[in-house]
Amino acid sequence: MERANVTRSVEDAAALIKDGMTVATGGLLFANHPMPIIRQMIRNGVRNLTLVGPASSGLDVDLLIGAGCVTTLISPYVSGESLIGYGPCYRQAVERGEMKVWEVTEGLEYMGLRAAALGLPFLPYRGGVGSDIPKLNPEIKEFRDPIKGELLCAVPAIKPDVALIHVQRSDCYGNGQHLGSTYGDRLMAHAADCVILTCDKLVSNEVIRRTPLLTTIAYATVVVETAFGSHPYASHGLYGEDTEVLREYVEAAESRRTGNPDKFARFLDKYIHGPADHFAYLDLVGAARLVRLAASYDDLVQGG
Amino acid sequence: MERANVTRSVEDAAALIKDGMTVATGGLLFANHPMPIIRQMIRNGVRNLTLVGPASSGLDVDLLIGAGCVTTLISPYVSGESLIGYGPCYRQAVERGEMKVWEVTEGLEYMGLRAAALGLPFLPYRGGVGSDIPKLNPEIKEFRDPIKGELLCAVPAIKPDVALIHVQRSDCYGNGQHLGSTYGDRLMAHAADCVILTCDKLVSNEVIRRTPLLTTIAYATVVVETAFGSHPYASHGLYGEDTEVLREYVEAAESRRTGNPDKFARFLDKYIHGPADHFAYLDLVGAARLVRLAASYDDLVQGG
Amino acid sequence: MGLDAAPYEMMAIAIARDLQNGKRVIVGADTQIPHAAVMLAQNLHAPDLKVIYGANCFWGNTRGRNPDLYVSSGAYQMIRSAESRFDHPEIFHRLWAIDHFFAGGIEVDKFGNVNILGIPDGAGGWKFRAAGPVGLPDIAVNVREPYIFSKRHDRRVLVDRVALNSCPGFLDGPGGRERLGLWGKGPRWIITPKCIFDFHPESKRARLHRLLPGVTVQEVIEATGFEIELPERVEVLPGPAEEELQLLRSIDKDGNLRVRPK
């Protein structure tokens, strides 16, 4: 009997995500997003998700909102940062009352995820005290601590059914390694029942055994090999973000927000519904551009 | 103006530790203990410490107890594991009522340290519920959580004045790297006001910048260069433990426990009071033995 | 079969057989028997048994790697089979996803409670102080089904009621865990050099489940300090298969499990 290989296709992995689930997505702002799974979720028409976004969510989360997948968002921030200060689809959905925001701070989001990881009903934090967050989210309760009597916020456990995490490399048993920032990925993975890992490169188990100190996610439920799997975002250690595609997104989403949905529909058609699979997506982006994005990283320090 | 070099001598670093302080020591069982500082504390005759030991404390903690430095111990376990199932000096001090044990579980010790790191008065955990720990330590309070009403233990913040941590390498700015297990060292360092780092090897800042993913302790307060600084314990990545000296310790400490303190006094004289400094200590142990301890590690995987 | 395993070897084999493929387990301090068991299982029927070396903060897999049985559970050599390092505090993440742990102590009682703290002197002090509870009080209330094991089987270890409870089993019997809202099902077995106890589903009391080869029911009753639930028929654990014993001894090169129990 041999060890089970947990690699799956994008399609098979994304099929694990059902309507109504609580799904966490990793990375932060412009890096390390499990994009092939996100695109497949949109293709599959997944609905009514409670989405747990990165503590600083980027336009990946905005895209899922714009595609109509999200009913409730748990995230303290959705921004295009240097390109646009807020997520256009996020802003639109909130202002129109089409999506519920479970208001939270970064610190409280992490404490909620940690509570789930630790199997606790809640964790306390000082963040939120003195702000309007507990008024906007009645599930976050101010209370006096049982030892010193200090005023703290109690945040209930935030428990994803699935966490979608992108790493630079993994073996076929689900041992993943981040070659740059880990962001909140590890805590999301620890909190979730099931971890879907996308990796830019599938490596042998021997590579992992030579560098066990770099393994950041142990034994993910399934692993999907997706070269340039974070495109159009950066993958820390391997390639930079594709500003051109991101600008295209911002323009499309902002035009949708201001009343003209056509460009956004065309963006979805072009990048999501059009390509038959992840390889077709890469061909659409083009080899020359991908090579340039990889070259932007090649003079930087590496993992070990 | 140049960046400040924070390297110090063993003597200067140990002088930061004053009578009555709360001191955390890192590593676990048979590995990664900051021994030159521990020996210097004993030479200095430090008294009345509240010692926060590793979650599985080894004979390093037992030695500090035997040398009379510790008034209160915060540790869920003091053991010589494969050599002896309990710390002899620990057992003696507890049975004679000479030292207070602040009873705690591993999980609660870590939650107490995390509370200090997060600046919280307490954190909750389920560990301890149903056991006699809250009865033995009235500072750990059972309470009902403010959200679901579940029964949990509240542990107050455990806040060390100083954390003593051993790493395999560090630069002169206090950026330390563990080349094997980190144990609870990072949380101890995060909870403490001041971090004293011993390192087997001082490396250039360029080495650290080439491998920032391996940096486990950022900006320690002071760094002490101490080759074989964890001897007689292992230093993960560099050398194994010296079972011969550890057996000598166990024999001396167990003989003290059973009423004959001479051997223990001779052990202290030989290994602690005798050698003029850390180099004299290494000469006492002998080059051949140190080389063999290092050789026991040389076929194993390394950090990066 | 004609093969003879020493009692500690037989304990390791019995645990290995019980560990199902794909389960997640933690092996803690000073636990050579469980450590041998998980390596044996990984190399036999459970290549996907996911093992945390608790004292070393590694997720490890020894499958097909000619493993050693390290004398210390903190042996630095474990990095040889490591696939991931983690900060020790993270061992408390996902305990709800851990199937088994292996708990031992100085006393074990009929409801599967364990004492690893020591024996109080009744006057606020200690008659005997053991090493301390480690993480057992945490693990016992979070992990699905811990195993309890003891290298000795006598009336000092297997007692009617533990002097101190530092690893909650079924507490004072039926409904005890539920009343406190503890997670996990409670202990799976008590395994000793003489036998395996499981727990009666209603009474939650230790029930004789299997005898180790060569041990009689009478011998167990005499050596046990609590009243045992006896099923109608007590089966004897089948002796080791050739492959099991051969592989176990290739792991336990120094014969640590071949010593006679005290």
Added chain:
Amino acid sequence: MGLDAAPYEMMAIAIARDLQNGKRVIVGADTQIPHAAVMLAQNLHAPDLKVIYGANCFWGNTRGRNPDLYVSSGAYQMIRSAESRFDHPEIFHRLWAIDHFFAGGIEVDKFGNVNILGIPDGAGGWKFRAAGPVGLPDIAVNVREPYIFSKRHDRRVLVDRVALNSCPGFLDGPGGRERLGLWGKGPRWIITPKCIFDFHPESKRARLHRLLPGVTVQEVIEATGFEIELPERVEVLPGPAEEELQLLRSIDKDGNLRVRPK
């Protein structure tokens, strides 16, 4: 001096001058001005300024390394000056040891409270929704002395009372922080393209501390939506030293800080 710095450049220089050697700071999302300030300070008088790149989870030091001013605070290139990576949740460890953070928002009021959530419509919905509070509510009640900065100085940003408080300053004035037991001293400055406010030690209201070169008191009063505490004499911030401006422009190669404020 005869050197002219653009307002955003002058803001970066003013912050850099105020950052003392050895302090610990976090630079967050979308904050080019503070990011330029910490790099400038590290390369001038504060080589031991300890900087967390909050959006990238690195501790970094740019001292003597010819740094770039990255357009995004999450720029992957920051690993060039990184000395340590950490998991982002750990940014909340030791916030009590962090001296400064840099907070911005859509509204800032006279007590140094910031709104980065948005403007409610008064009927349970939103007139305008901003990106969200990020970690500001956490940082504001833990870090010693955050700076508040705004790239715009007008009556829509500098308001009497924030519509929503998502980054507590001195709340409703004297004793506000103490009543809730918040950690940290409260905000140090509000810095804008026109001036620097500090806070009156008793009233806790924003007090005009320094004018940026070329700005008048009257101009500040007119552009500010709250009543300003005016000291007897308002000093003008000294213009940039040659070394400061030269170094800043070697950092801000693309001239991001030379654009005119809106």
